[in-house]
Amino acid sequence: MTHRHAFRRGRGARGIPPRRINRFLEPALLLLLHHHAAHGYALIEGLNKLGLEAYPADVSTVYRVLYDLEAAGMVTSTHETEQTAGPPRRVYQLTEEGQAYLASWVQELEQTDRMLHRFLEAYQEHVEGDAAHTHNATQNVIDQEGAQ
Amino acid sequence: MTHRHAFRRGRGARGIPPRRINRFLEPALLLLLHHHAAHGYALIEGLNKLGLEAYPADVSTVYRVLYDLEAAGMVTSTHETEQTAGPPRRVYQLTEEGQAYLASWVQELEQTDRMLHRFLEAYQEHVEGDAAHTHNATQNVIDQEGAQ
DNA sequence: ATAATCTATTTGCATTATACAAATAGACCG
DNA sequence: CGGTCTATTTGTATAATGCAAATAGATTAT
Numbered sequence: 001m002t003h004r005h006a007f008r009r010g011r012g013a014r015g016i017p018p019r020r021i022n023r024f025l026e027p028a029l030l031l032l033l034h035h036h037a038a039h040g041y042a043l044i045e046g047l048n049k050l051g052l053e054a055y056p057a058d059v060s061t062v063y064r065v066l067y068d069l070e071a072a073g074m075v076t077s078t079h080e081t082e083q084t085a086g087p088p089r090r091v092y093q094l095t096e097e098g099q100a101y102l103a104s105w106v107q108e109l110e111q112t113d114r115m116l117h118r119f120l121e122a123y124q125e126h127v128e129g130d131a132a133h134t135h136n137a138t139q140n141v142i143d144q145e146g147a148q
Numbered sequence: 149m150t151h152r153h154a155f156r157r158g159r160g161a162r163g164i165p166p167r168r169i170n171r172f173l174e175p176a177l178l179l180l181l182h183h184h185a186a187h188g189y190a191l192i193e194g195l196n197k198l199g200l201e202a203y204p205a206d207v208s209t210v211y212r213v214l215y216d217l218e219a220a221g222m223v224t225s226t227h228e229t230e231q232t233a234g235p236p237r238r239v240y241q242l243t244e245e246g247q248a249y250l251a252s253w254v255q256e257l258e259q260t261d262r263m264l265h266r267f268l269e270a271y272q273e274h275v276e277g278d279a280a281h282t283h284n285a286t287q288n289v290i291d292q293e294g295a296q
Numbered sequence: 297a298t299a300a301t302c303t304a305t306t307t308g309c310a311t312t313a314t315a316c317a318a319a320t321a322g323a324c325c326g
Numbered sequence: 327c328g329g330t331c332t333a334t335t336t337g338t339a340t341a342a343t344g345c346a347a348a349t350a351g352a353t354t355a356t
Contacts, residue, residue, distance in 0.1 A: 018259035020170050022313090022342070031271055040299035041304050051266035054259060058344050063305065087351050106271050109264060111166035111202060116261050118199035123179055123254050170313070170342090189333050206315055213336065234332035235322050 019055055021112060025057060025065050027105035030098055033075060039089035040066055066092055074098035166202055169260060173205060175253035178246055181223060188214055189236035214240055222246035266290050 032038065034047045040063050047057050069075045075098050080089040094102075174202045180186065188211050195205050217223045223246050228237040242250075 018263055019172070019253075019256050020343090021260070021264070022168050022170065024167070025343095028267065031267070031274070034275060039304080042272075050270055052263060055263060059304090060306080060308095060345085061343055067306095071350085083352085085352055086301075086350085087305060089304070102271075105167075106268065108167050109268060110163060112169070113231065113261070113264050114171070115166055115203060116257060116264070119176065119179070120254065120257060120261065122198055122252075126179070127182060127250075168314090173314095179317085187333080208316085208332090208335080208337095209314055211336095212314085215335095231323085232332075233323055235334060237333070 003121045010017065013020060020055070021109070022082075023065075024055075024068065025061060027102055027109065028052060029062070029069070030074065030094065030102040033092055033094040034099065034102060037091050037093040039080065042090070066090075069098065074101050168203070169257070171213075172203075173209060174217065174249055175257065176200060177210070177213060177217070177251040178222065178242065178253065181240055181242040182247065182250060185239050186239040187228065187239045189237070190271075214238075217246065222249050 027041055028047060028050060032043055032050065035046075038046065040059075042060060043066075044057055044062055047055070066075065066077075070077055070092070073095060074093055075092045077092045078088045080091050174212070176195060176198060177191055180191055180198065183194075186194065188207075191214075192205055192207060192210055193229045195203070214223065214225075218225055221243060223240045223242055225238045228239050
């Protein structure tokens with residue numbers, strides 16, 4: 001069997017609310033870096049201020065995304081020279097290419113947003129706009145007919 | 149190295165626009181089944197009518213999601229008795245539990261929607277609302293200061 | 297001095313989500 | 327009988343991502 005285990009809560013890409021958009025951390029970090037350069041630890045806190053409190057970010061994921069963004073030339077990094085209360089910070093800086101990439105992300109997310117709205121509207125029209133029918137005794141019959 | 153290959157286009161959960169919400173196919177199929185019972189092949193076409201044309205569904209994914217939903221008791225299935233122009237169809241029917249599950253999905257998606265809006269608004273305010281600063285020569289200095 | 301603690305980054309690993317491809321299968325048509 | 331259409335199923339590769347722990351420097355308390 002090649003099936004996923006339905007509704008299982010293990011590790012990995014799990015479905016904890018709110019439902020995530022794939023790789024959303026990427027544009028979120030890029031936007032924060034558009035404000036100003038920053039190191040990973042600060043970015044993790046910055047995510048909350050972006051209004052993503054309900055979207056707790058995993059540290060390892062953040063650092064890996066930053067690593068990948070750098071490998072792709074979307075950001076550059078330098079080790080901070082001044083003393084810190086810990087190991088040297090790696091400060092990330094958005095590149096021109098990264099800005100363009102963020103813009104393309106936004107365009108795609110606007111599409112995602114429209115799609116989400118169509119779905120939610122369809123739900124409200126069909127389900128909430130017709131609350132009675134949910135427990136209507138004839139529903140099963142209608143459904144059978146609908147199956148063509 | 150445990151790093152992803154950035155921006156690679158192989159198989160798997162890839163980033164093709166519009167950016168997907170994790171497991172979005174699940175609520176989409178549940179909503180279609182709320183309209184009326186249907187078999188997999190018809191549901192694939194139904195997704196387009198839901199306004200998800202830009203969200204082409206992979207057949208195997210659809211069937212696997214249906215299988216998992218049944219295993220979880222969210223839908224039931226029966227083999228269609230009447231003759232078809234192919235192998236017997238498996239017709240899926242939404243259960244009461246499935247309806248409740250769809251409702252919980254919608255609540256989570258509304259959260260996702262709010263989060264997406266906060267992000268898009270933040271982008272517009274910061275980036276589009278201040279187009280000049282993108283190519284401002286002093287930007288790098290400001291960024292450095294911002295890195296605390 | 298050294299153990300605990302904080303800040304900060306990195307690495308290992310397990311698991312889910314999902315796309316591409318092909319196999320399977322019944323019915324019908326030429 | 328081979329091709330084609332409808333329809334479902336299975337194999338497989340890989341990306342995305344969370345949990346946990348290792349690493350490490352600096353500061354503070356014992």
